[in-house]
Amino acid sequence: xxxxxxxxxxxxxSGISRLKVVRAHAVMQSIESFEQAHGPLPxxxxxxxxxxxxxxLINSAISSDRPLLVADNEGREVGVVTREDLLxxxxxxxxxx
Amino acid sequence: xxxxxxxxxxxxxSGISRLKVVRAHAVMQSIESFEQAHGPLPxxxxxxxxxxxxxxLINSAISSDRPLLVADNEGREVGVVTREDLLxxxxxxxxxx
Numbered sequence: 001x002x003x004x005x006x007x008x009x010x011x012x013x014s015g016i017s018r019l020k021v022v023r024a025h026a027v028m029q030s031i032e033s034f035e036q037a038h039g040p041l042p043x044x045x046x047x048x049x050x051x052x053x054x055x056x057l058i059n060s061a062i063s064s065d066r067p068l069l070v071a072d073n074e075g076r077e078v079g080v081v082t083r084e085d086l087l088x089x090x091x092x093x094x095x096x097x
Numbered sequence: 098x099x100x101x102x103x104x105x106x107x108x109x110x111s112g113i114s115r116l117k118v119v120r121a122h123a124v125m126q127s128i129e130s131f132e133q134a135h136g137p138l139p140x141x142x143x144x145x146x147x148x149x150x151x152x153x154l155i156n157s158a159i160s161s162d163r164p165l166l167v168a169d170n171e172g173r174e175v176g177v178v179t180r181e182d183l184l185x186x187x188x189x190x191x192x193x194x
Contacts, residue, residue: 019188055188062184083180087159090187091116091152 018090019055024048027057027089028070028079038067041080045069050078058086115187116152121145124154124186125167125176135164138177142166147175155183 028050035041046060047069060068061083070079125147132138143157144166154165158180167176 058184058188062181062188065180083162083184084159086184087155087180091155091159 019058020053022054022089023050024052024054024057024068024070024081025050025079027054027085028081029085031077031080034067034080034082041069042066045080047071047077048081049073054086054089057081061086116155117150119151119186120147121149121151121154121165121167121178122147122176124151124182125178126182128174128177131164131177131179138166139163142177144168144174145178146170151183151186154178158183 031041045066045068046064048057048060048071050070050072052070057068061081065083068081069077070081072078128138142163142165143161145154145157145168147167147169149167157165158178162180165178166174167178169175
């Protein structure tokens with residue numbers, strides 16, 4: 001593995017691509033959607049950039065079952081990621097790729 | 098894709114291998130370990146064969162956050178799979194492959 005293109009191919013071959021390629025903004029649900037299903041968003045949630053990797057989000061979701069908050073470049077809260085969203089992303093990636 | 102070996106390679110290339118290759122017995126924790134952390138195992142859990150695919154377990158965990166029960170060939174309950182176990186498996190697979 002000598003350059004980014006090779007690394008990308010190697011990742012696909014080893015089956016880990018989605019953890020590095022998929023970003024928070026593609027996994028999150030809207031805050032409105034979360035609150036309709038679960039009630040008001042809890043305070044003090046761990047916050048991630050909208051470009052955070054799927055792998056980072058999963059690592060955080062392993063250590064806590066609280067939802068993760070996603071913020072845009074200006075720090076505005078733009079979405080929420082739950083364990084359910086993460087599991088669905090793993091399956092959906094497999095079914096569509 | 099004409100034979101199982103080709104299909105296996107194709108799965109790896111498309112990054113979905115672990116969903117079909119990893120089985121329940123490799124993901125589950127012992128019932129003792131679950132009960133130490135969460136208290137007595139709830140009644141009426143959905144039950145899976147110890148050879149069930151990771152993908153099946155994840156699909157079930159998307160629709161309910163209850164733990165999944167794993168049984169051996171004789172129907173004995175041998176383990177439990179939680180959402181946390183499933184998320185950890187996805188990450189561990191990436192880190193060790």
